[in-house]
Amino acid sequence: MTEQAAPTPQPARLTVLSGPSGVGKGTVVAEVRRLFPHVWVSISCTTRRPRPGEADGVQYHFLSDAEFDDLIASDRLLEYASFAGHRYGTPRKPVEQHLAAGRPTLLEIELQGARQIRQRMPEARFVFLAPPSVRELRDRLVGRGTEATEVVEARLAQAEVELEAHDEFDVVVVNDDVERAAAEVVSLISVVDA
Ligand SMILES: Nc1nc2c(ncn2[C@@H]2O[C@H](COP(=O)(O)OP(=O)(O)O)[C@@H](O)[C@H]2O)c(=O)[nH]1
Numbered sequence: 001m002t003e004q005a006a007p008t009p010q011p012a013r014l015t016v017l018s019g020p021s022g023v024g025k026g027t028v029v030a031e032v033r034r035l036f037p038h039v040w041v042s043i044s045c046t047t048r049r050p051r052p053g054e055a056d057g058v059q060y061h062f063l064s065d066a067e068f069d070d071l072i073a074s075d076r077l078l079e080y081a082s083f084a085g086h087r088y089g090t091p092r093k094p095v096e097q098h099l100a101a102g103r104p105t106l107l108e109i110e111l112q113g114a115r116q117i118r119q120r121m122p123e124a125r126f127v128f129l130a131p132p133s134v135r136e137l138r139d140r141l142v143g144r145g146t147e148a149t150e151v152v153e154a155r156l157a158q159a160e161v162e163l164e165a166h167d168e169f170d171v172v173v174v175n176d177d178v179e180r181a182a183a184e185v186v187s188l189i190s191v192v193d194a
């Protein structure tokens with residue numbers, strides 16, 4: 001029997017999911033993983049402190065400012081941005097490796113980072129998660145109870161900037177119902193264009 005080389009996998013699609021703080025990105029991404037375990041979700045680096053229940057290497061890699069500076073200096077971030085007083089960035093290598101191995105890959109990042117990815121990887125698909133209303137966004141952010149009042153206000157001010165940019169994205173998904181929104185995101189991640 002002749003041995004055949006394993007076929008080289010087709011590079012997979014990169015999907016970028018953005019949307020204002022409190023819209024439900026984390027909640028929807030958790031549901032996306034449940035519905036579609038084949039997706040690989042990038043773990044970002046951040047200089048913000050972990051919230052209760054968050055662990056290093058799970059939700060984020062929690063870094064010092066000096067460690068974050070090192071990643072920038074050695075070009076190990078695909079994109080990075082400041083948000084509400086902290087820095088966030090996507091480690092480059094795991095994204096490239098998972099895409100090359102054929103795993104549909106998802107980045108959950110804010111607007112400035114999404115714009116950098118559009119410059120570098122225009123073939124990616126850009127999805128904006130929108131709230132049913134601004135009132136509902138405020139209620140979700142306050143209801144989550146993870147930030148102090150002034151941080152909530154800073155995030156809401158930033159949310160207005162993000163909401164105005166929704167038409168830069170390929171698709172807008174309204175997070176009215178978590179399961180419905182997640183199913184829509186899965187269809188965008190998993191279906192390859194003809
Ligand atoms: N540019 C960029 N933004 C990120 C990255 N990781 C997370 N973010 C965004 O940073 C913002 C703040 O995240 P976080 O502090 O976890 O708050 P939360 O999204 O409101 O729970 C959100 O809009 C995230 O999508 C990243 O690697 N790069």
Ligand SMILES: Nc1ncnc2c1ncn2[C@@H]1O[C@H](COP(=O)(O)OP(=O)(O)O)[C@@H](O)[C@H]1O
Nearest residue numbers: 021022023024025026027140144175176177178
């Ligand atoms: N479709 C939804 N309907 C009602 N509440 C939601 C919905 N999606 C998320 N939430 C709630 O809104 C709050 C913010 O969600 P989260 O996923 O932390 O947002 P983000 O990651 O965008 O900041 C959480 O308390 C979450 O349970």
